[in-house]
Structure formats: C-alpha cells, structure tokens
Amino acid sequence: MTMSRPDQHISKTAGDKTGTHLPTLRDYSLVGRESALAEENGLAAAEWYSVKIDRKVLKGLMKRKDGPAIRDTIIWFAALALSGAGGIYFWGSWWCIPFFLVYGVLYGSSSDSRWHESGHGTAFKTPWMNEALYSVASFMIFREPTIWRWSHTRHHTDTIIVGRDPEIAAPRPPDIKTLLLNIFALVNAWKGIQSLILHARGRLTPEEESFVPESERSKVYRTARIYIAILVAVVVACLAFQSILPAMLVGLPTLYGGFMTIFFGLTQHAGLAEDVLDHRLNSRTVYMNPLFRYLYWNMNYHIEHHMFPMVPYHALPGLHEAIKHDCPEPYPGTIAAYREIIPTLLRQTREPEYHVRRQLPSGVDAVPYNPGAVFKTAG
Amino acid sequence: MDEGWIDACGLEDIEPEDVIGFSHGGARYALYRTDDDRYFATDGLCTHERVPLYNGFVMGQIIECPKHNGRFDFTNGEAKGAPVCENLKTYETQQRNGRLFVKIA
Ligand code: FES
Numbered sequence: 164m165t166m167s168r169p170d171q172h173i174s175k176t177a178g179d180k181t182g183t184h185l186p187t188l189r190d191y192s193l194v195g196r197e198s199a200l201a202e203e204n205g206l207a208a209a210e211w212y213s214v215k216i217d218r219k220v221l222k223g224l225m226k227r228k229d230g231p232a233i234r235d236t237i238i239w240f241a242a243l244a245l246s247g248a249g250g251i252y253f254w255g256s257w258w259c260i261p262f263f264l265v266y267g268v269l270y271g272s273s274s275d276s277r278w279h280e281s282g283h284g285t286a287f288k289t290p291w292m293n294e295a296l297y298s299v300a301s302f303m304i305f306r307e308p309t310i311w312r313w314s315h316t317r318h319h320t321d322t323i324i325v326g327r328d329p330e331i332a333a334p335r336p337p338d339i340k341t342l343l344l345n346i347f348a349l350v351n352a353w354k355g356i357q358s359l360i361l362h363a364r365g366r367l368t369p370e371e372e373s374f375v376p377e378s379e380r381s382k383v384y385r386t387a388r389i390y391i392a393i394l395v396a397v398v399v400a401c402l403a404f405q406s407i408l409p410a411m412l413v414g415l416p417t418l419y420g421g422f423m424t425i426f427f428g429l430t431q432h433a434g435l436a437e438d439v440l441d442h443r444l445n446s447r448t449v450y451m452n453p454l455f456r457y458l459y460w461n462m463n464y465h466i467e468h469h470m471f472p473m474v475p476y477h478a479l480p481g482l483h484e485a486i487k488h489d490c491p492e493p494y495p496g497t498i499a500a501y502r503e504i505i506p507t508l509l510r511q512t513r514e515p516e517y518h519v520r521r522q523l524p525s526g527v528d529a530v531p532y533n534p535g536a537v538f539k540t541a542g
Numbered sequence: 543m544d545e546g547w548i549d550a551c552g553l554e555d556i557e558p559e560d561v562i563g564f565s566h567g568g569a570r571y572a573l574y575r576t577d578d579d580r581y582f583a584t585d586g587l588c589t590h591e592r593v594p595l596y597n598g599f600v601m602g603q604i605i606e607c608p609k610h611n612g613r614f615d616f617t618n619g620e621a622k623g624a625p626v627c628e629n630l631k632t633y634e635t636q637q638r639n640g641r642l643f644v645k646i647a
Contacts, residue, residue: 222599284606284611312624320609473599
C-alpha cells in the first residue's frame with residue numbers, strides 16, 4: 164500500500180497490561196535489525212509464488228491501450244472542473260459543501276489510484292501520457308514523485324516484508340491514532356511537509372538513501388523545490404484574495420478529500436500475514452461497486468495486481484477470472500473486508516503477533532506458509 | 543560455424559512480438575521476435591533486480607520487466623527510465639536455415 168513510509172512508522176513496544184503477552188517489538192525501519200534479518204532469512208528480493216497462467220492469455224491481458232485511461236481521465240478532469248466550479252459558485256453558502264465533497268474525493272482520493280497506475284506505466288499505452296498523469300496525480304496526493312516511485316518499487320519487491328517494505332500501512336502493533344488522523348491525511352501531510360523541506364535542502368533520510376539510487380536524487384531535490392513554490396503560491400493567493408478558497412481548490416483537498424484513500428488502501432494488506440512470499444496470503448481482493456472501482460481504478464483486485472503488475476487496471480477483472488481458482492475466496496464487499504480488518508487491528512494492539520491467515524483453495528500448490536522468518540520478540 | 547555463435551532456437555519457437563528464455567553455459571538470455579519478424583537477443587535478467595525478462599511483455603521493440611515494469615529497448619539494450627538505470631547487454635543474432643543463432647562469446 165502507499166499511505167505511509169517507514170520513517171513514519173517505527174514500531175513501538177506493545178506491552179499487554181495483563182502481562183499475559185510478552186512485549187513485542189518489530190522494527191519496521193529499512194535500516195534496522197529486521198532489515199538484516201529479512202536478508203538472512205532469504206526474504207529480501209526473493210522469488211514469489213505465481214499462479215500458473217497460459218502465456219497467450221496473459222499476453223492478451225497485458226496488452227496496453229490508451230482508450231480506457233483517456234476516457235477515464237477526461238471524465239475525471241471534467242468532474243473535477245464541474246465540482247470545483249460549483250464549489251466556487253456556492254462559496255459562502257452551505258451549498259458549496261456537496262460540491263467540495265465531490266471535488267475533494269476526486270482530488271484527494273482518486274489521485275491515489277491514478278498516481279499508482281501511471282507510476283507502473285500501465286494506465287496508458289503512450290509513455291508520455293503516463294508520465295504526465297504521474298506528475299499531476301503525485302502532486303494531488305502530495306507524494307514526491309521520485310521518492311514514491313522508488314518506495315513503491317521496493318513495495319513490489321518485498322511486499323509486507325518487515326524491514327524491507329517502505330509502505331506497510333498497518334505495522335504491528337498498529338498505531339490506531341495515526342490511522343485515524345490519516346483519515347484526513349493529517350499525519351501523512353505533516354510528515355510530507357517535513358520531507359519536502361529536507362529534500363529542498365538537498366538531503367535524504369537514511370531510509371530513503373536505502374532505496375533511492377544516487378542518480379535519481381537530484382530529481383528529488385528539484386521537485387521538492389517546485390512543490391514548495393506551488394504551495395507558497397497558493398498561500399500568497401489566499402492572502403491576496405483574503406480567502407481560503409484558492410487552498411480549497413489546490414492543496415487542502417488532499418486533506419479534506421483524502422478519506423477514501425485510507426478507506427480503499429487499508430483493504431489491501433492490513434491485518435494479513437507479514438513475511439510470506441505469497442501475495443495470496445498478504446493481499447486482499449475485494450469486490451467493489453462500479454463507482455468505487457472507477458475511483459480506485461480496480462486496485463481492489465490487489466492479489467492480481469501484485470502477482471502480475473504488468474496487467475493494466477482495465478484488464479484486472481479479466482485476470483481475476485483467470486486466476487481465481489488458485490486464490491483465496493475474494494471478499495464480497497468493503498463492509499466484509501472491514502468486518503475483518505477493524506477487529507484484527509484492534510486485537511493487534513494487544514497481540515501484535517496475531518494476523519488473519521487466508522485460506523488457500525484446497526488441493527492447490529501452496530508455498531510454505533512462512534519460509535523462514537520468525538516473529539521475534541524484543542530482546 | 544563461426545566462433546561464438548550458438549544455435550539458440552527455431553525461428554518459429556518465438557511468437558511474433560514476444561520473448562522466450564534461453565540458457566547457455568550457466569547464463570540466461572532473452573530472445574525476441576518483433577511483429578515484423580526481426581530477431582534480437584539480450585541478457586536474460588533485468589539490470590535492476592535480476593528478474594527474468596523473458597517472463598516480461600514485448601511492446602514494439604520494448605521489453606517490460608515483469609517485476610517493476612522497468613523498460614528496455616531490446617534492439618540496443620537502452621534502459622528507458624526508472625526503475626531501470628543500467629542498460630541491458632545485447633548480442634548479435636543471425637538466422638540460418640530456420641534457426642536463430644546468437645553470438646554469445
Ligand atoms: S527487476 Fe526489472 S524493473 Fe525491477
């Protein structure tokens with residue numbers, strides 16, 4: 164998932180007040196003890212389970228097209244323009260609220276899936292279109308494009324491998340307060356601003372140095388300065404107009420419209436196994452309605468996406484049909500997913516080692532459940 | 543036969559606009575056929591994280607890596623941008639009597 168990076172999550176000791184559970188500590192940083200342990204255990208850059216699929220079928224599914232994403236992007240920008248115009252027109256009355264609600268979700272939540280798909284280069288067939296969408300969507304979701312491109316690359320190499328994956332949204336024990344604050348992207352935005360300042364000064368954190376190659380770092384510094392310049396321009400516009408309306412259109416929607424990012428995003432991996440080399444055990448495929456699938460660009464087919472990242476979003480339902488015989492039962496909807504996620508996260512605050520074990524279809528060739536990593540207690 | 547040329551596969555073993563893998567002397571190679579029947583050969587593993595490129599996807603003269611969608615021009619090995627930063631080694635190919643030969647040495 165893509166909601167927070169490791170510097171935002173160093174796991175704290177989980178002490179059970181009753182004393183029946185040992186305090187447990189996992190170090191989610193990329194430069195700590197678990198990072199070395201993951202390498203020792205053969206979990207870093209390892210080979211992952213992949214459902215067997217006929218090469219011809221897969222080739223058909225991987226085929227790139229411009230049409231679906233052009234259509235979806237025109238609809239997206241048109242809806243942004245209309246809802247934004249409505250918000251401006253009704254500014255000062257309560258009627259602006261529904262317009263800004265729509266605008267905010269399109270801007271602050273849908274940008275997550277656009278950022279994601281174009282970052283993989285699979286949204287469009289034409290490379291420059293992917294790059295253009297990636298730049299715009301990165302700003303909207305307030306992610307620095309180069310940093311996040313590399314962090315997401317690592318997320319795909321080492322999905323939910325502790326000490327390796329920079330994008331574990333719900334480390335154990337989960338930080339419920341941060342998750343709640345991030346419903347409005349508050350913690351992420353605050354950390355994001357701190358990162359921008361650091362990068363604008365020409366520096367990276369040690370974590371970032373572990374996954375951003377030297378050759379890419381100048382891009383990070385330049386983009387951070389551009390982001391800061393845009394944000395300053397928005398503040399200046401607010402002062403000039405004596406109104407927060409400019410910020411309601413650029414900048415703030417990431418916060419007030421960001422709640423669907425976490426709503427969709429937590430379904431991806433939260434509460435599932437860590438340190439397994441099988442996406443069927445650490446990712447969820449959740450059926451969603453057509454509106455959600457439009458906003459989320461089919462990322463609800465998350466096992467499929469991780470197993471075959473070359474398949475574009477518009478072909479994921481087809482991929483799902485092709486491999487579902489060898490995958491756990493999909494969740495029938497987001498409510499069903501949250502019926503599992505919420506109690507699991509709450510229980511993990513007391514029992515960090517607890518997680519949901521996904522049931523693989525019987526008779527299929529499963530990989531060893533956990534090929535070597537041990538959930539070690541703090542020592 | 544000239545020094546270094548290896549008989550890698552039949553020309554029809556590769557589908558148009560596709561790639562297959564080939565091993566020789568402990569090394570892995572990727573063999574490509576374009577949709578206008580030109581043949582190319584490169585190292586078999588991605589320069590990013592050593593993932594087999596022959597499980598990837600061919601688009602025109604681009605091979606996309608199956609792991610992180612890194613892209614190379616397989617006609618000259620050029621890396622087309624992050625996350626692949628290092629070019630791919632390419633090898634000469636020749637077609638002889640319905641077979642594809644690759645100059646590996
Ligand atoms: S391993 Fe090929 S792009 Fe990463």
